[in-house]
Amino acid sequence: MKNIWLYILxxxxxxxxxxxxxxxLIRREITSRTLRSxxxxxxxxxxxxxxxxxxxxxxxxxxxxxxxxxxxxxLAWRGKSLLWVAASCxxxxxxxxxxxx
Amino acid sequence: xxxxxxxxxxxxxxxxxxxxxxxxxxFTLGIAAKNAGFSAVQAMVESLTNNASAGEYAVFSLVAAxxxxxxxxxxxxxxxxxYLLMSCSLSQKLALDTPLLHRLLVAYDVTDEIFGISIxxxxxxxxxYTYGAMAVAIPGWGLGTLLGVMVGNVLPLRLASAMGVGLYxxxxxxxxxxxxxxxxxxxxxxxxFAASYAASRWSLLAGAPPGVKTIVLTVAISLGAAVLFPxxxxxxAQA
Numbered sequence: 001m002k003n004i005w006l007y008i009l010x011x012x013x014x015x016x017x018x019x020x021x022x023x024x025l026i027r028r029e030i031t032s033r034t035l036r037s038x039x040x041x042x043x044x045x046x047x048x049x050x051x052x053x054x055x056x057x058x059x060x061x062x063x064x065x066x067x068x069x070x071x072x073x074x075l076a077w078r079g080k081s082l083l084w085v086a087a088s089c090x091x092x093x094x095x096x097x098x099x100x101x
Numbered sequence: 102x103x104x105x106x107x108x109x110x111x112x113x114x115x116x117x118x119x120x121x122x123x124x125x126x127x128f129t130l131g132i133a134a135k136n137a138g139f140s141a142v143q144a145m146v147e148s149l150t151n152n153a154s155a156g157e158y159a160v161f162s163l164v165a166a167x168x169x170x171x172x173x174x175x176x177x178x179x180x181x182x183x184y185l186l187m188s189c190s191l192s193q194k195l196a197l198d199t200p201l202l203h204r205l206l207v208a209y210d211v212t213d214e215i216f217g218i219s220i221x222x223x224x225x226x227x228x229x230y231t232y233g234a235m236a237v238a239i240p241g242w243g244l245g246t247l248l249g250v251m252v253g254n255v256l257p258l259r260l261a262s263a264m265g266v267g268l269y270x271x272x273x274x275x276x277x278x279x280x281x282x283x284x285x286x287x288x289x290x291x292x293x294f295a296a297s298y299a300a301s302r303w304s305l306l307a308g309a310p311p312g313v314k315t316i317v318l319t320v321a322i323s324l325g326a327a328v329l330f331p332x333x334x335x336x337x338a339q340a
Binding site: 002004005006007008010011012014015016018019020021022023024025026027028029030033034035036037038039040041042043044045046047048049050051052053054055058059060064065068069071072073075076077079080081082083084085086087088089090091093094097098101 | 114115117118121122138139140143146147150151152153156157160164167169170173174177178181182183184185186187188189190191192193195197201204205207208209211213216217218220221258259260262263264265266267268269270271272273274275276277278279280281286289290293294296297298301314315318319322323324326327328330331332
């Protein structure tokens with residue numbers, strides 16, 4: 001049996017280094033136009049990739065997830081706050097699954 | 102000082118839905134940890150030092166399968182590689198003269214969610230905003246894992262599923278408003294949805310850990326967009 005604390009140490013070390021290295025090393029404004037554009041687009045692309053189709057699989061019924069997606073998209077489009085949008089998605093899933101599951 | 106306090110409270114407010122979502126996700130992670138032979142305290146420490154759902158899940162399954170330390174190190178690197186990109190992005194969002202200590206602290210909790218709200222912060226990121234979000238989100242994450250190990254399956258599925266979806270609602274609140282203002286971003290969001298869906302159906306990527314799909318698509322799509330639609334002047338949204 002291997003030592004669980006060592007596994008924790010290894011995974012914690014790797015996880016932290018991945019995050020800290022760029023923040024510590026990149027101390028100046030990046031001037032390359034392509035690189036700047038790339039970093040500007042990264043957040044939106046990565047969050048989109050993680051949202052769909054995962055939102056359909058996070059719920060017990062994919063339909064409930066789809067309803068949450070539509071609700072969230074419409075509310076966010078109308079400029080509702082983060083808390084509002086997130087809470088509405090939760091509520092929609094809860095109510096939808098009462099009927100669906 | 103006063104400004105920092107305001108930022109902290111604002112971060113705590115925006116971090117509240119994150120904490121709820123984290124609690125639900127961490128709870129299911131706790132169940133996986135228990136199966137891998139972690140005690141409740143060990144699982145909580147793993148969560149508090151890793152702050153990564155996919156990464157931790159990979160660690161738990163590897164340990165359960167009796168893998169070696171190197172395998173765990175490599176898998177953690179692969180599953181969490183996207184945080185490297187996020188930290189690069191954040192380095193441009195912080196004021197250039199942000200002291201080392203703040204950089205080291207912000208780095209501690211670069212997660213999909215904390216990164217998301219930090220990027221959405223108007224103008225340069227005040228680290229105290231991120232700390233506010235961390236102050237509520239991290240306890241939710243640690244406690245969820247702890248309870249997941251201790252009480253297993255008592256959280257009703259219905260509640261877990263409703264809480265879990267809050268994280269995606271948050272992502273929508275972050276990506277939709279810029280998409281409304283910038284048609285390139287709108288196109289990219291829709292393209293990313295489609296590509297992510299296609300990849301989840303494509304057997305080669307569907308079998309890979311979730312972090313791999315995310316990073317491959319992120320790099321490919323963002324790079325293509327950067328070459329085709331250089332974001333001149335839009336850099337300020339980032340800065």
